[in-house]
Amino acid sequence: MHGRLMSSLARIAVLCALTFTGAQGAIAQHLPDTVTTDVLRVCGDPGNMPFSERKEDGFENKIAAIIADELKIKVRYYWLTQGPGFVRNTLGTGLCDLIMGQAFGSDLVQTTNPYYRSAYTLVTRKGEYEGVTALDDPRLKGKSIGVIAGTPPVNRMGDLGLVSTMKAYAPYQLDPARKHQTVAAEIIAALAAKEIDAAVLWGPAAGWLAKQSGVAMNVVPLLKEPERPPMAYRIAMGVRIGENDWKRSLNTVLRKRKADIDAVLRAYDVPLLEEDDNKLAEPAER
Secondary structure (H helix, E strand, O other): OOOOOOOHHHHHHHHHHHHHHHHHHHHHOOOOOOOOOOEEEEEEOOEEOOOEEOOOOOHHHHHHHHHHHHHOOEEEEEEOOOOOOOOOOOHHHOOOOEEEEEEOOOOOOEEOOOOEEEEEEEEEEOOOOOOOOOOOOHHHOOOOEEEEOOOHHHHHHHHOOOHHHOEEEOOOOOOOOOOOOOHHHHHHHHHHOOOOOEEEEEHHHHHHHHHHOOOOEEEEEOOOOOOOOOOEEEEEEEEOOOOHHHHHHHHHHHHHOHHHHHHHHHHOOOOOEOOOOOOEOOHHHO
16 A cells, blocks of 8 residues: 555566465465464565554554564564555565555455555645545645656546646655655655655555644545545454455454554554544544
């Protein structure tokens, strides 16, 4: 989204991999779970804040720790930078048993029940574009809006005639000499420096990054957009296709530790939506 929602380029790689994944899934349905039971093996990105980091201070790291605590085992991380082939080279090779932060219903993995629902957001500097809550607001016409190429908002922006002035950023930061840890962080830095007028980013990244920027910003979930392309997503954990016992075990933990998980998400300024309605959830309602 984190990050995790596929760019157009990544989708091409995904489509190429689906045939292989589907065949493996058909076989896996008849095999027992191969999950290691004495440790929680998690594959994550070592530099993808606020989601995860090698120092284990991202919110997905904190949630993984909650899962491990409930299972009475320790977490062991295997680190790989997010990008094409991440699932294939982690779950697919047996390196780990769990990937955090997968879009619910993903074709590449079997997903647990969702543990939160969030949305893309409009990010602006405080005092500018106050009251703008949708991409069709006339005040956004002709403005330089930072967005990650290939993400769902780009399609919507195209429909509204915002593409000609938007600034599209490549979906992956693969240069080791890069200045910012993630593409989303680069966009927020550009907004803080007034190099762009606004940004449209996945909310779970935007909320934390905006607060860390040192510039007062508004992060407004895009709750008034049409259903297609979707702007809101349910986020789950990914396990190997066919490992149904493991998925059920995780679902039990997610249900039991829901309040603790919600507290972590809110602490990292993740915009949380109600399960079946496009409005922000009150803490007592989740």
